[in-house]
Amino acid sequence: MRIGKQKVELLNPQSYEELTEKIEIAGRVCYQSEPKGDPEKFIRMIIKRGHESVLEHGSLTFKVRTNRAIANEIVRHRLASYSQESTRYVKYDDIEFIPGEKLKDPNLENLLLSAELAYKLLLTTDFKPEEARDILPNATATTLVMTMNFRELRHFLKLRLDKAAHPQIRELAGMILEILKEKYPVFVEDIEKYPVFVEDIEK
Numbered sequence: 001m002r003i004g005k006q007k008v009e010l011l012n013p014q015s016y017e018e019l020t021e022k023i024e025i026a027g028r029v030c031y032q033s034e035p036k037g038d039p040e041k042f043i044r045m046i047i048k049r050g051h052e053s054v055l056e057h058g059s060l061t062f063k064v065r066t067n068r069a070i071a072n073e074i075v076r077h078r079l080a081s082y083s084q085e086s087t088r089y090v091k092y093d094d095i096e097f098i099p100g101e102k103l104k105d106p107n108l109e110n111l112l113l114s115a116e117l118a119y120k121l122l123l124t125t126d127f128k129p130e131e132a133r134d135i136l137p138n139a140t141a142t143t144l145v146m147t148m149n150f151r152e153l154r155h156f157l158k159l160r161l162d163k164a165a166h167p168q169i170r171e172l173a174g175m176i177l178e179i180l181k182e183k184y185p186v187f188v189e190d191i192e193k194y195p196v197f198v199e200d201i202e203k
């Protein structure tokens with residue numbers, strides 16, 4: 001058994017200049033105007049006006065390591081494409097768990113270990129992985145790849161960075177926001193990260 005951490009990796013880094021220029025070209029078709037050499041200014045104007053369909057012309061693909069509960073929350077965002085590790089076809093030997101803060105307490109580690117042992121015990125009988133998986137908890141680690149356009153990414157971030165969201169998805173959304181702030185800033189200038197408050201984790 002291993003205790004892991006959430007991770008996010010950008011799989012398709014693209015040139016900021018090419019991306020913003022493409023979006024400006026697409027958006028200017030609406031106004032029949034010519035690019036003016038400052039795509040950031042144009043994109044700021046588009047966002048301010050709420051004309052966000054133009055942002056759908058650019059998208060990013062992320063590889064995400066999280067747990068089954070948070071993966072379930074992510075895939076509720078429908079305007080995206082996903083591929084996720086199968087618990088039907090993958091047989092686990094050494095299971096990784098990504099629990100929330102409270103369950104990271106070493107005194108509680110045996111609870112996760114007992115789930116792993118129960119899973120392995122079932123596999124020594126006539127259970128297939130797709131049947132034994134029922135015993136695994138929400139904290140079981142999973143990998144998924146998601147592709148979202150910039151409009152949907154902004155929507156995802158606004159909902160999932162909010163204080164009302166679960167602390168683990170807020171942490172994950174914070175990682176995505178950091179990547180965007182560094183590489184594609186104009187798309188998220190108006191979106192801020194909230195810290196993962198300890199009092200939320202303790203609820």
Ligand SMILES: Cc1cc2nc3c(=O)[nH]c(=O)nc-3n(C[C@H](O)[C@H](O)[C@H](O)COP(=O)(O)OP(=O)(O)OC[C@H]3O[C@@H](n4cnc5c(N)ncnc54)[C@H](O)[C@@H]3O)c2cc1C
Pocket residue numbers: 076077078079152155159160164165166
């Ligand atoms: C704090 C929080 C608590 C939550 N709690 C629960 C819960 O208890 N139970 C639960 O089931 N879910 C819960 N959710 C999930 C939530 O209901 C949404 O399913 C999820 O956030 C995806 O958001 P969305 O539907 O806006 O966006 P997306 O699926 O990402 O879609 C983006 C936007 O496209 C439009 N759109 C997409 N599909 C349609 C459609 N079929 N018809 C019309 N417009 C559409 C909407 O404008 C939508 O906002 C929770 C989410 C949050 C953030």
